[in-house]
Amino acid sequence: xxxxxxxxxxxxxSEIVKKNSSKPNKKSKNCRVYKVKxxxxxxxxxxxxxxxxxxxxxxxxxxxxxxxxxxxxNKLTRPVLAMPMKYKCSCPAFLYWGSWYNATEGKYLxxxxxxxxxxxxxxxxxxxxxxxxxxxxxxxxLKANTVxxxxxxxxxxxxxxxxxxxxxxxxxxxxxxxxxxxxxxxNPEEVTSNNLEDLVSSYFES
Numbered sequence: 097x098x099x100x101x102x103x104x105x106x107x108x109x110s111e112i113v114k115k116n117s118s119k120p121n122k123k124s125k126n127c128r129v130y131k132v133k134x135x136x137x138x139x140x141x142x143x144x145x146x147x148x149x150x151x152x153x154x155x156x157x158x159x160x161x162x163x164x165x166x167x168x169x170n171k172l173t174r175p176v177l178a179m180p181m182k183y184k185c186s187c188p189a190f191l192y193w194g195s196w197y198n199a200t201e202g203k204y205l206x207x208x209x210x211x212x213x214x215x216x217x218x219x220x221x222x223x224x225x226x227x228x229x230x231x232x233x234x235x236x237x238l239k240a241n242t243v244x245x246x247x248x249x250x251x252x253x254x255x256x257x258x259x260x261x262x263x264x265x266x267x268x269x270x271x272x273x274x275x276x277x278x279x280x281x282x283n284p285e286e287v288t289s290n291n292l293e294d295l296v297s298s299y300f301e302s
Contacts (some may be wrong), residue, residue, distance in 0.1 A: 107204045110177045113235045117224040120189070120232050127233035130157075140164040142246070146185075146212075146230035158187040158230050159276060162196060163207050164243075168302040176238050176246040182206045186276050189292070194220025 113121060125147040129264065140163070147157035153300035163182040181205070189232035190196055194216035201223075214221075238246055274284040284293055 100238050107202065108177060108180055109231075109235055109238065111181075111245065112183070112204065112226050113232050116226040116232060120225065120227065120229040120234060122179050123148065123229040124129075124235075127229060129237035131234055138156070144234065148229060148232050148233070149204035154187075158185055159208050160185045160230050160234065172244040173242050176241050176243045177235070183227060183231050184209055185228050185230045187230055189225075190231070192216075192219065193228070193229050194223060194225035198223050 104260070128149075130147070137238050142162045142164075144160040144162070144165040145157045147153070147155070153271055158299050161184045164179055178229065182204050184190070185195070192211075196212040197216055198220070200211040200213065204212065216225075223241075274287060277287050277292075277295065288293060
């Protein structure tokens with residue numbers, strides 16, 4: 097059963113995955129999570145690269161964005177999975193298979209994203225696809241981590257930490273980055289490895 101039109105503004109990752117369809121949850125076991133970037137602002141946000149092992153999966157992976165409300169110092173030692181969050185993934189499944197709509201209606205769509213009001217009556221008629229496999233894959237990656245450790249990227253040994261700087265991203269993710277930046281409203285021709293971090297920061301802080 098989907099989240100539906102809830103008044104709750106943020107959901108914890110554990111709650112979302114528990115209510116999620118079993119299909120993306122099962123597929124998420126073939127995914128590997130990498131931390132890309134964290135920056136504190138009005139809303140704390142983390143950016144991940146998630147690569148999955150199916151033959152049809154994009155070998156470059158997809159970018160997952162996670163927002164958290166500004167964290168008070170006394171809550172930095174709380175489990176990160178106990179903190180309410182908002183989400184968005186760059187993959188087609190999130191957009192076309194119901195997650196974008198369900199995140200809009202459930203009010204857990206990442207801050208600043210265009211809301212999707214068209215229900216997925218064909219691909220997700222029961223509103224079960226709350227998140228895609230890439231977001232679901234964050235659950236074991238962040239398990240047993242405090243907020244502070246998660247922001248620093250100190251994950252379980254099962255997962256790798258990939259602290260990419262913009263120069264490295266130019267080779268590994270550049271086409272994906274340009275597509276994402278265009279969706280965010282930036283001119284791809286004006287995005288470079290030198291100004292990427294500042295542009296992303298300005299978007300989250302606006």
